[in-house]
Amino acid sequence: MKNTSDSAVNCFVFRESTTEYMERALAPSMAQEMDRHLGECRDCRDFFNQVQLTVDALGALNREKTAGQFPTRILDTFRAWRDSAAKRELNELEGLLQDLLDTPVEERVPAVGSIRRFQSIELGEYALGEAARMSVRDPLQARDLAKVAVVVLRKVARSGPEDKADANDRLSRAWAVLGNCRKICSDFLGAAEAFQRSEAALACGSKAPEHRAFLLQIKAQFLADRGRLTEAVEVLDGAVSIYRDLGDSHNEGRTLIGKGKVLGSSGYVEEAIPCLKTGLDLIDSEKDLRLRLVAKHNLVQYLSESGRRKEALRMLPEARVLHGQLSNEVDLVRFQWLEGKIVLDLEDLEAAEKAFVEVKSYFVEHEMAYDAALVSLDLALVYLKQARTTELKNLASEMVTIFKALGIRREILAATAFFNRAQQIEQTATMGLMQDLIDALEKVRQSEDFRPHLSVSN
């Protein structure tokens, strides 16, 4: 060890200050002196390198390949804690949601407005998720849940401390889901209003395209159900291109499957088939098995309707297996409806009647009036083919009532015409007239929206 200069830094000082030097904790003037000493003194240079090498070696200690066995007991405790924490949060949300649902409808808005714990994005999202989950199984409950989601998210979007644009995006989704629920419950005016409000919330949102696409694909199904096919297809094409631009092929596929359903349910079966096939290729079935089921189910149906029975029959087993796996009650009912139609095509009237009666009673029980009316038309065809005029007459008057209540003009016309014909049958009941009726009904069946479809759940 020797002094190599007369400066403030000698070897002793250098070695005492090495760490401070490495940590850049020295005053600039001192650091300069250190630099100079390092350049001049070979011993200290060695020392310095050795310290660095030591630090380097110490760091390597941590990268041993022989990772110690982590005690499983701790891992188990850790996992249990994580699960229970998630569960606690869920329980909390569940409790909050239940509190709101227990509040009389007219008091919910003031309750959310004044009680802090109801004003959370998490609660709104939870209610929305529940609504989407229930929309097929229990549409009335789903509508209630979606309404709660709207009330909560609207409050958050207006006065919450959270990001306003984000809250409005979520509110827009909530309105769209509510619109869909109202549509399923046959409240078409309410649905149209909900979509308008969804649009309005979107305008205050982040303008991220995926939120628009979400609204578009739900709205399109509504437009299609209302017979506004051209508009529906336009809206869907808009959503498809948004998802394509985003590189979101799953949702692109999902929207194409929705488009297939819209086209198919409007009688454009040939156009629907390629949409469904492309959609099936694009979606990630792991992510949404039900979507795959929807696509397969509708594809089977359109293939059979377009006369490609062989292709349809080839797909039937997978559709049945998927139905079995997902075991959603209403899915099974719709599949039963589809099977009823296929056996009807095969002229097994008895089996078809049994299927349609069961399907119809399910829809009536669950207040799914529109679907109940549609399956009634299938049932009517069975009665007609068997010349069972009394049942036909009862059914027809029932249908007229339902269609009138729903305000569906096209179907009212069809059903009324049908009803009149049925009365004539009772009076004259000739085979020639029977045949006329069957032809007329077949025509209605082929050109109108009288098919059992699965909806793309949202």
Add this chain to the structure above:
Amino acid sequence: MVVQRYNRAMVRLAMAYVPSRAVAEEVAQEAWLAMVQGLSGFKGQSSLKTWLFGILLNRAKTNGHRERRSVAFSSLQTSSTFGNERAASDWRALLERTSDRLTPAWGRSTLGISPEDRALGSELRLCLEEAIAGLPPAQRAVIILRDVEGWSAAEVCELLGISPENQRVRLHRARIKVRSAVETYLCRR
């Protein structure tokens, strides 16, 4: 996996205070359980990592007092062998082997991992471990966290509740001693 990596660091750190690896592992387990049970009370006043290691330190210190360690550490030759020609050339050899890893970022060495270095690596590793074990607890905690685990100075200060100056002094003392131990090891070969 983060939990596994933390656990290894925790065991290493706990060993600065308790007499054996088995006890250190026990202490680390206790710390995890305490963290998991107390997590709802965690207010975010520090990082979760600092909080967890804080629990560990408390437990390790308590445990260390209880077990009253009496094991004497192998006395290390700390006298400088500086100027010893052979040692200097060995350092340089070591330096050369790892020179590509020395710049620009130190502490990224995979020293001893390559097959030809394996013998040296495992010996050197043992030497480093022993040197660390021989340090006073206050210095040991700092060098483990800083140089072995790669924590920042600020994190170490927060965990140990010491000033930046104090942290640097402890780290420096520890590094000098470990460097000497490595030098001794190189001379003995």
